[in-house]
Amino acid sequence: MNDLLSVQNLSLSISKNGEKFFPVRDVSFSINPSEIIGIIGESASGKTLTTQAILQLLTPNIALESGRILFQNDDILQKNEKEMTAIRGKEIAYIPQNPHSSLNPTQKIGSQITEVLMRHLKVAKKESIALGIQALEKVKIPYPEKCFYLYPHELSGGMKQRVIIAMALALKPKIIIADEPTTALDVTLQKEILHLLKMVHIEHKIGILFITHDMAVASHLCDKILVMYAGEIIERGLTKDIINTPKHPYTKMLLEAVPTLDKDKYHNPLRVTAGTVPQLKQTHTICPFIDRCPKSMLICTKQKPLTFNQKSKVNCWLYDERNTTNRDQKPQKKLPEKEVAGSR
Amino acid sequence: MLAVDNINLSIYHNEILGLVGESGCGKSTLAKLLMQLCPQDEGEILFEGKKRKKSELSTFIQMVFQDPYSSFNPKMTIYDILAEPLLLHKFPKKDLSKEIFHLIGLVGLPKSLASLTPTQLSGGQLQRIAIARAISLKPKCIIFDEAISALDVSVQAQIIHLLLSLQKQLKLTFIFIAHDLAVVKYLSDRIAVMSQGKIVEVNTAHALFTSPQHPFSKKLLSSIIELKK
Numbered sequence: 001m002n003d004l005l006s007v008q009n010l011s012l013s014i015s016k017n018g019e020k021f022f023p024v025r026d027v028s029f030s031i032n033p034s035e036i037i038g039i040i041g042e043s044a045s046g047k048t049l050t051t052q053a054i055l056q057l058l059t060p061n062i063a064l065e066s067g068r069i070l071f072q073n074d075d076i077l078q079k080n081e082k083e084m085t086a087i088r089g090k091e092i093a094y095i096p097q098n099p100h101s102s103l104n105p106t107q108k109i110g111s112q113i114t115e116v117l118m119r120h121l122k123v124a125k126k127e128s129i130a131l132g133i134q135a136l137e138k139v140k141i142p143y144p145e146k147c148f149y150l151y152p153h154e155l156s157g158g159m160k161q162r163v164i165i166a167m168a169l170a171l172k173p174k175i176i177i178a179d180e181p182t183t184a185l186d187v188t189l190q191k192e193i194l195h196l197l198k199m200v201h202i203e204h205k206i207g208i209l210f211i212t213h214d215m216a217v218a219s220h221l222c223d224k225i226l227v228m229y230a231g232e233i234i235e236r237g238l239t240k241d242i243i244n245t246p247k248h249p250y251t252k253m254l255l256e257a258v259p260t261l262d263k264d265k266y267h268n269p270l271r272v273t274a275g276t277v278p279q280l281k282q283t284h285t286i287c288p289f290i291d292r293c294p295k296s297m298l299i300c301t302k303q304k305p306l307t308f309n310q311k312s313k314v315n316c317w318l319y320d321e322r323n324t325t326n327r328d329q330k331p332q333k334k335l336p337e338k339e340v341a342g343s344r
Numbered sequence: 345m346l347a348v349d350n351i352n353l354s355i356y357h358n359e360i361l362g363l364v365g366e367s368g369c370g371k372s373t374l375a376k377l378l379m380q381l382c383p384q385d386e387g388e389i390l391f392e393g394k395k396r397k398k399s400e401l402s403t404f405i406q407m408v409f410q411d412p413y414s415s416f417n418p419k420m421t422i423y424d425i426l427a428e429p430l431l432l433h434k435f436p437k438k439d440l441s442k443e444i445f446h447l448i449g450l451v452g453l454p455k456s457l458a459s460l461t462p463t464q465l466s467g468g469q470l471q472r473i474a475i476a477r478a479i480s481l482k483p484k485c486i487i488f489d490e491a492i493s494a495l496d497v498s499v500q501a502q503i504i505h506l507l508l509s510l511q512k513q514l515k516l517t518f519i520f521i522a523h524d525l526a527v528v529k530y531l532s533d534r535i536a537v538m539s540q541g542k543i544v545e546v547n548t549a550h551a552l553f554t555s556p557q558h559p560f561s562k563k564l565l566s567s568i569i570e571l572k573k
């Protein structure tokens with residue numbers, strides 16, 4: 001069976017003041033209605049740009065270098081704006097990070113929902129109102145008839161995010177792209193929204209592409225996780241494998257840097273890795289994580305890592321079983337050492 | 345409407361007090377009250393037993409904000425940014441550059457950064473500069489209002505590490521406001537829980553997380569999303 005949505009070897013470039021940057025490099029993955037896929041990465045890892053490429057919402061200074069994005073076996077990168085408008089929202093829905101800036105503050109919730117319904121489903125106004133209220137009911141908004149006639153500022157952040165999810169669902173999309181949908185919300189609301197997304201996924205068989213920087217959130221929601229670093233997917237696999245047995249040194253670092261409740265500044269301190277995400281000017285000829293990696297070897301300074309099959313698929317020379325001679329030799333360059341935080 | 349309602353809270357020397365609660369519960373308003381950045385209707389705020397004038401306040405308490413990009417004048421160099429508060433407080437001019445480079449070193453940045461402007465730095469580097477500016481007048485207490493929540497996890501861990509070592513080195517008192525409970529638990533000695541303008545519970549970090557007393561604290565703790573293994 002063919003995948004519902006598949007991104008193949010996607011590379012993007014940004015031109016800025018005459019310089020060229022490569023924020024997304026050779027990214028491939030696919031989504032099916034039965035899955036929730038999580039993309040995890042820090043800022044500037046290319047996760048949001050990847051989703052914008054899928055929706056064809058890239059700003060004009062970002063160019064497609066190579067790759068295809070197939071949606072139901074059609075390359076959506078070849079479609080014109082009119083064809084894309086029919087897909088965007090209707091087939092592939094988008095839930096943005098900040099619900100406060102995603103609704104029009106001068107229009108009532110109801111008219112914003114009916115506008116979308118009338119446009120995409122070509123229904124009459126009366127029918128669209130009924131459908132709209134139904135949509136609000138589905139996302140468990142209390143008193144949907146009342147909420148329908150409120151302005152966005154009369155709703156809380158969590159309610160606004162529900163309205164946006166309701167709008168996305170009303171068109172019965174095949175895929176929802178959720179870009180950090182809980183980051184701007186209060187901690188007490190996060191769980192509710194995650195639960196709602198999971199319910200939507202199960203009930204309506206909608207595939208979800210979930211973008212987050214939060215390992216904990218991803219571990220609850222996603223079936224599979226892709227870890228992105230400096231524009232590349234460096235590790236991919238089932239959520240339980242990534243969380244329990246991370247293979248790539250970067251994934252390990254991400255998991256160790258998250259303060260969890262069992263950590264404690266006196267007895268079980270956080271592990272800190274120095275450095276930040278590298279500049280994205282050149283195409284990577286070696287592993288992008290090398291400057292921060294505590295386990296880098298001679299081969300890492302020479303050749304880009306291949307993908308090795310562990311429990312997860314990982315792009316790191318550590319898992320190369322053919323070649324053990326390079327393993328013991330450390331590169332000449334001094335590498336940042338791990339420090340232990342809070343040893344006081 | 346009362347944003348902050350009848351709060352009684354003591355902060356001890358050399359401790360880290362965490363302040364948690366939902367958005368709109370009055371955490372930031374309380375911080376602004378301590379800084380005398382907003383008017384107060386009733387009550388007293390005492391530093392070491394005395395009410396302090398606004399002019400002497402800056403050597404007692406300083407603040408680091410959430411968004412490092414909007415905390416600085418984008419046209420000033422890092423050197424000028426750090427020089428400004430020192431000069432205002434009549435720091436001897438001949439020692440100025442030495443002091444500024446000392447501050448930059450203290451927060452773990454290279455000296456070469458001094459000639460750059462804020463737009464040329466990353467979020468993590470800027471937050472380090474914000475910390476350097478906060479400690480420049482040698483205050484006793486620093487308020488961090490969501491100061492690390494806009495940073496990436498790996499950078500966040502670096503800043504947490506920096507905060508703990510500075511606190512130990514300079515014998516500082518921190519008031520740490522955040523919505524991320526795991527971070528607050530990690531850093532704090534005591535935690536105050538706020539809800540609707542009131543402090544509903546103050547307890548040691550360990551006690552709060554093992555046996556929360558107030559229903560709101562319980563609700564807050566149950567909303568933590570832990571890594572699912």
